[in-house]
Structures are given as C-alpha cells and as structure tokens.
Amino acid sequence: MTASPDHHLPGAVLRPVRGHHAFEACVEQLATAIRLGVYPRGSTFPPERELAAMLHVSRATLREAMAALRQAGLIETTRGRGGGTVVTLKQRTPSARRAARVSAEQRREWLDALEFRRIVEPGAAYLAANAELDDAMRSQLERAHDEVAGARRRAEHRQADSRFHLTVASLSGSPRTVEAVTSVQAMLHEMLLAIPVLETNIAHSDRQHAALVKAILAGRAEKARSVMEEHCDDTAALLRGLLG
Amino acid sequence: MTASPDHHLPGAVLRPVRGHHAFEACVEQLATAIRLGVYPRGSTFPPERELAAMLHVSRATLREAMAALRQAGLIETTRGRGGGTVVTLKQRTPSARRAARVSAEQRREWLDALEFRRIVEPGAAYLAANAELDDAMRSQLERAHDEVAGARRRAEHRQADSRFHLTVASLSGSPRTVEAVTSVQAMLHEMLLAIPVLETNIAHSDRQHAALVKAILAGRAEKARSVMEEHCDDTAALLRGLLG
DNA sequence: CACCAATGGTCGGAGTTCATACCAAAATCG
DNA sequence: CGATTTTGGTATGAACTCCGACCATTGGTG
Structure with missing residues (x-):
C-alpha cells in the first residue's frame, strides 16, 4: 500500500x-x-x-x-x-517608535503568541486551582499578587505581573505548562515594550488578579479559568487593536 | 534596591x-x-x-x-x-512488558504530557471552531475523520487518530499550538506503545470525533472545546489508571 | 544515444560547542 | 598570616555541525 x-x-x-x-x-x-x-x-x-x-x-x-x-x-x-x-538592568519603558518598524512576520508571531497565551494561561489557572496547594505555595501566590498591587513604577509593575503569571503556572505542577507560559510571557513582554499602549486599567487588572487568586485558593477551577480567559482577552484586545 | x-x-x-x-x-x-x-x-x-x-x-x-x-x-x-x-516502518502494537520498566521520571513526564494535552488540544479545537475555514480545510478535517473511521488495524487506527488531532491543530492557524499538539501526540503515542491497554472503545471515540467535527464545522467553539476535553479525559483516565 | 534533470553520496575545511584541567581573585576561618 | 573555600577566568584538544563544491546514479526527453 x-x-x-x-x-x-x-x-x-x-x-x-x-x-x-x-x-x-x-x-x-x-x-x-x-x-x-x-x-x-x-x-x-x-x-x-x-x-x-x-x-x-x-x-x-x-x-x-x-x-x-x-x-x-x-x-x-x-x-x-x-x-x-x-x-543591573534598569527596566525601560516602551518606545513610541518601535511598533512602526515591526515586520509582518513579527506581527504574525505576536498574534500567534496571543492566541496561544489564551490557551495555556487559563489552562494553567485551571490546573493550579485543581492542585493540592500547601501553605508555602498559597503564600507564594498571595505574595506574588501583593507585589503586583504594590508596584509603583510601570516597568516594575510589568515585571511583577510576569512573576505573578509565572507563579500561577508553577502552581499548575506541569513543567510543560510552565515552559509554555514562560514563552508567551516573554513574547508579551516584547510586545508591550514595542507597542506604545495607553496605561492599561491597572485597577481593573488588579481586580481580575484578586478574583483569580481567590478562585485558585478556593479550588474553583472553572472560575479560575474563565477569569484568566477574560484577563487574557482584555490584554489581547488592546494589543490587537494596536497591531492592526 | x-x-x-x-x-x-x-x-x-x-x-x-x-x-x-x-x-x-x-x-x-x-x-x-x-x-x-x-x-x-x-x-x-x-x-x-x-x-x-x-x-x-x-x-x-x-x-x-x-x-x-x-x-x-x-x-x-x-x-x-x-x-x-x-x-518502510511497519507499525508495531504495544508490548505487554514495557510498562513495568518505565522509570519514575518517565512516568512523571507522561503524566505532565497528559495534563498539557488537556490544555492544548481543547484550545486547538476552540481556535479551529473560531477560524474562518475554507472548503479545502473543511475537506481535510472530514477526510481525516473518515480515515480514522475507516482504519481497520489498531496501529493504522492509531496513526489515523494522530493525523486527525494534528489536522484539528493545523486548522487552529496557530503554529505554537500545532507544535504543542505535535509534542503531546508524540508523547501519547509513546505511552500507548509502552502500556498494554485494553482495546479502547473505538465506537465511543469515533462518536466523540464526529461530534467534534460537527462542532468545528458549525463554528461552535465552546462545544468543540468541551467535546475535546471529554475526549482527552477519557484517554487520560485509562492511562493514569495503568500508570498508577 | 547523448544530454539533462532530479535525486543521493563524498570531501575538505571552518565554525561552534563541549569536557577537563588548571589558574587567579577574594573572603572566611583558625 | 596561612590555609581553605567559593567564586570567576583561561587553555587545550576533541566532538559536533555546518557550508560549499563536486561526484555518482537513475530516469526522462529529444
């Protein structure tokens, strides 16, 4: 045959x-x-x-x-x-001129990363909510959330936000999921540096984070996932609008 | 600081x-x-x-x-x-003795792949259902489904099943998602070769595939995702039971 | 039958990466 | 103050990988 x-x-x-x-x-x-x-x-x-x-x-x-x-x-x-x-790196805030020089290839890659992010981060949240979390893990999550809330300068907030998402991923207990979330967070970071975005609604984002933490700690997997989906959608909608 | x-x-x-x-x-x-x-x-x-x-x-x-x-x-x-x-490879069916020699490290890796599969394959189905599919793409999906249904020998069925899942992933339009699904399908294949499973309920699996194809072609993203979740859960439950 | 195209096969040299061993700097300890 | 430990720094030779050029085989064409 x-x-x-x-x-x-x-x-x-x-x-x-x-x-x-x-x-x-x-x-x-x-x-x-x-x-x-x-x-x-x-x-x-x-x-x-x-x-x-x-x-x-x-x-x-x-x-x-x-x-x-x-x-x-x-x-x-x-x-x-x-x-x-x-x-020693001093984080830098986005340059207003970078997005204009983004190639079509780069744009496609970024859009792909946004799609993939919307799959893996809610999936990570779901697994984290289903996982048996000990006190150290719960503290890590709460601390990561507090660091986001307590970050004052934008670049500092950006890093705290990444660490928060990576913490959620690490609580999933799945190395492949951690790797996937790391790669999309890296790409997201690149996008946010390249694209001059209006100040995101940090208060809204913090509320979503808080709802996410609450759902994970309560073991409500579907709730955790849908909050993370909404969170990803909000960021993605903003970035897609600017990418065209 | x-x-x-x-x-x-x-x-x-x-x-x-x-x-x-x-x-x-x-x-x-x-x-x-x-x-x-x-x-x-x-x-x-x-x-x-x-x-x-x-x-x-x-x-x-x-x-x-x-x-x-x-x-x-x-x-x-x-x-x-x-x-x-x-x-020229003649596909081989699983060896009844292999699972006993699986290391703890391998077992962990396989369980991780099952978790990750449950994230990325439903995600792929969701994106595929949301995508604008042209006639060629719809034909690919239907043909891939028909090949699963028409496969007679188990090893042939296994390959047709993989191609079906890879086809769904390719319709997502997301290269990162395709790569993720490819890697979990590779791991799943390895597991199914190593673990002597009872004949899976092929009729049930085919019904799930049919429901999935229907949902994707109808553009029902949530439905496509939940059918794929159930499909992944069924395979995973069987394999987890055998892995311990 | 000669020529051409489409394939695999071989060779030589350069670039990249690795493993191992050893050296140097700096802080701590007795 | 010398010895030790913990770190970074350097050197050498081997393994891995690559690139480009060219050769050999096989089938098609005029």
Missing part, C-alpha cells in the same frame, strides 16, 4: 530542530528571565557551574552568553568568594 | 536551552513524524536538500539522521532520478 502524506501536515508539523546557536539561546533565555523579573535588578544569578548545569550547556558557552549580557549592560560580574553575577 | 528572586521561579522557568544534539533531535523528529502517521508507510520524504531546509540543519546532519533511521528499519533510500526516501 502506498500513500502520500496529507500535504498540509508535514509543513505544519516539521520545525527547526534546535533553533539558533546554543550561545544565542542562552543569551535569550537569561535576558528573558531578567526582563520578566525572574531575576530582578539587584538579584544574583546562581554560580556559573550551577547555572550551566541548569541550562545544559558548557561553562564556556554560558560564559560567552554572560559576556554578551555584560556588554549589553544587563549584569555585572565580580570574582572571588562572595563574587558572582548581579543583575 | 536589592532583591533576590522568589526561590521557586528560576528552577521552574530555566530549562535546557537546546536539548540534545542536532543529529539526535533530527532522528527523533523524523521518527515521530513517521510514527504519528504524518509520513505513513509507503510515503516518501521530501528531497534531502528541502527537508534539511525545513528542519534548519545541514545536509550532513540530516544524512546522518537518515542513516540512523535506515539502520532502524524505518526508511529505505534509493538514488538517482525518481529516487528518494520511502517509509
């Missing part, structure tokens, strides 16, 4: 096996972690050998990536006991 | 930047495409130069991967005009 594949599937399913170089992927992942507030300004990276192990690259490759981050002014390194790498 | 990161986030968010070698990733992706029925037995791969471009690897690396697949008996290659690479 001979058959040919449905002609649409190979093109849809096959993809670059590894993306760009290890070095570049390293830079990107660390820069993303900094920008999303996983390593806020003033925080320190794990020691090189440990971080290389976490990223599954050689120390040489990691060091090359670190050199690039230093060059970009994101980190500073000191040697010797008590030394290490400190994050 | 100095801060340390929430101690849970770096561990959750940082991940291997590139996985294993390009060569190994190549083998894995092509073997997965074969096993999921994207390239069924008797079908031919695109020419080497084209396939290398699709996977973003060198011809040399691709050729090494092809050599490994030949060695494994999955493909055969002939040179000259009208030559190329033909899939």
Whole structure:
C-alpha cells in the first residue's frame, strides 16, 4: 500500500530542530528571565557551574552568553568568594517608535503568541486551582499578587505581573505548562515594550488578579479559568487593536 | 534596591536551552513524524536538500539522521532520478512488558504530557471552531475523520487518530499550538506503545470525533472545546489508571 | 544515444560547542 | 598570616555541525 502524506501536515508539523546557536539561546533565555523579573535588578544569578548545569550547556558557552549580557549592560560580574553575577538592568519603558518598524512576520508571531497565551494561561489557572496547594505555595501566590498591587513604577509593575503569571503556572505542577507560559510571557513582554499602549486599567487588572487568586485558593477551577480567559482577552484586545 | 528572586521561579522557568544534539533531535523528529502517521508507510520524504531546509540543519546532519533511521528499519533510500526516501516502518502494537520498566521520571513526564494535552488540544479545537475555514480545510478535517473511521488495524487506527488531532491543530492557524499538539501526540503515542491497554472503545471515540467535527464545522467553539476535553479525559483516565 | 534533470553520496575545511584541567581573585576561618 | 573555600577566568584538544563544491546514479526527453 502506498500513500502520500496529507500535504498540509508535514509543513505544519516539521520545525527547526534546535533553533539558533546554543550561545544565542542562552543569551535569550537569561535576558528573558531578567526582563520578566525572574531575576530582578539587584538579584544574583546562581554560580556559573550551577547555572550551566541548569541550562545544559558548557561553562564556556554560558560564559560567552554572560559576556554578551555584560556588554549589553544587563549584569555585572565580580570574582572571588562572595563574587558572582548581579543583575543591573534598569527596566525601560516602551518606545513610541518601535511598533512602526515591526515586520509582518513579527506581527504574525505576536498574534500567534496571543492566541496561544489564551490557551495555556487559563489552562494553567485551571490546573493550579485543581492542585493540592500547601501553605508555602498559597503564600507564594498571595505574595506574588501583593507585589503586583504594590508596584509603583510601570516597568516594575510589568515585571511583577510576569512573576505573578509565572507563579500561577508553577502552581499548575506541569513543567510543560510552565515552559509554555514562560514563552508567551516573554513574547508579551516584547510586545508591550514595542507597542506604545495607553496605561492599561491597572485597577481593573488588579481586580481580575484578586478574583483569580481567590478562585485558585478556593479550588474553583472553572472560575479560575474563565477569569484568566477574560484577563487574557482584555490584554489581547488592546494589543490587537494596536497591531492592526 | 536589592532583591533576590522568589526561590521557586528560576528552577521552574530555566530549562535546557537546546536539548540534545542536532543529529539526535533530527532522528527523533523524523521518527515521530513517521510514527504519528504524518509520513505513513509507503510515503516518501521530501528531497534531502528541502527537508534539511525545513528542519534548519545541514545536509550532513540530516544524512546522518537518515542513516540512523535506515539502520532502524524505518526508511529505505534509493538514488538517482525518481529516487528518494520511502517509509518502510511497519507499525508495531504495544508490548505487554514495557510498562513495568518505565522509570519514575518517565512516568512523571507522561503524566505532565497528559495534563498539557488537556490544555492544548481543547484550545486547538476552540481556535479551529473560531477560524474562518475554507472548503479545502473543511475537506481535510472530514477526510481525516473518515480515515480514522475507516482504519481497520489498531496501529493504522492509531496513526489515523494522530493525523486527525494534528489536522484539528493545523486548522487552529496557530503554529505554537500545532507544535504543542505535535509534542503531546508524540508523547501519547509513546505511552500507548509502552502500556498494554485494553482495546479502547473505538465506537465511543469515533462518536466523540464526529461530534467534534460537527462542532468545528458549525463554528461552535465552546462545544468543540468541551467535546475535546471529554475526549482527552477519557484517554487520560485509562492511562493514569495503568500508570498508577 | 547523448544530454539533462532530479535525486543521493563524498570531501575538505571552518565554525561552534563541549569536557577537563588548571589558574587567579577574594573572603572566611583558625 | 596561612590555609581553605567559593567564586570567576583561561587553555587545550576533541566532538559536533555546518557550508560549499563536486561526484555518482537513475530516469526522462529529444
């Protein structure tokens, strides 16, 4: 029996096996972690050998990536006991001129990320609400929420918001879900930097966060999901409007 | 202002930047495409130069991967005009002894994939139902469904089922969603090969597929999603029971 | 039958990444 | 003050991957 594949599937399913170089992927992942507030300004990276192990690259490759981050002014390194790498990045607010230079390809990628975000973040909220959360986890969620509410400057608020979403994802207990949410949060961050948005309705966003926290802590999975869907839809509607 | 990161986030968010070698990733992706029925037995791969471009690897690396697949008996290659690479894999049914040797790490990974599947496949169905589908797309979906219904042998049915799910994902119009569904379908395939399951209720599964196709073609996004959720839950319940 | 096109196969050299070992700086401790 | 520990920094050789060019096979065409 001979058959040919449905002609649409190979093109849809096959993809670059590894993306760009290890070095570049390293830079990107660390820069993303900094920008999303996983390593806020003033925080320190794990020691090189440990971080290389976490990223599954050689120390040489990691060091090359670190050199690039230093060059970009994101980190500073000191040697010797008590030394290490400190994050120095001062977050920057969006530039009003960036969106005009966004390519059609970039636009498509951003729209795709918004679609995917609307799948994975509500899914994460649903799993988090269904999970058996211990007191430490519940505290993490409440603290992450408080940090958003307590953030004063916009860039600080942006990072706190990312950490909040990443915290929800981590409570899902699903590594694949965490990875998916990390990638969409990275893309969202990129979009919000590139697109000059009006101040989002932070009070409204905080109310949604509060409702989400309440639903997760109460174990109301469907409620958690629908609040997160609404939250994603609100951000997406704003960004789509500006992307055209 | 100095801060340390929430101690849970770096561990959750940082991940291997590139996985294993390009060569190994190549083998894995092509073997997965074969096993999921994207390239069924008797079908031919695109020419080497084209396939290398699709996977973003060198011809040399691709050729090494092809050599490994030949060695494994999955493909055969002939040179000259009208030559190329033909899939020869005879699908195999699950071995009753494999599940006993599954490591705890593998088990965790599989359970994670089931959780993630329950997020991304309903999400894909929802997007597909919301998408503007032209006649060609509607035909693809109906044909994929018919192939599942018409498959007689179990391994053939398994591949047709995968192609059906990949087709739904491709109709979502979201590359990230397609990638997510591809990865969970690959993992599901692995699980179903490793775990000796009782014959699933194919008639029930077909009814769920039919309901899903109907909902997607009618543009009923919420319905499509809930049917897919039920479909995922049924498979997951069976597999979880067997995984312990 | 010669030529051409469409495929796979091979080669050489360069770039990237890795593993291992060892050196240097800086802080702590006895 | 010397020894130790904890960090970053450097060097070397091997493995992996890539690129470009060219060769070989096979089938189609005029």
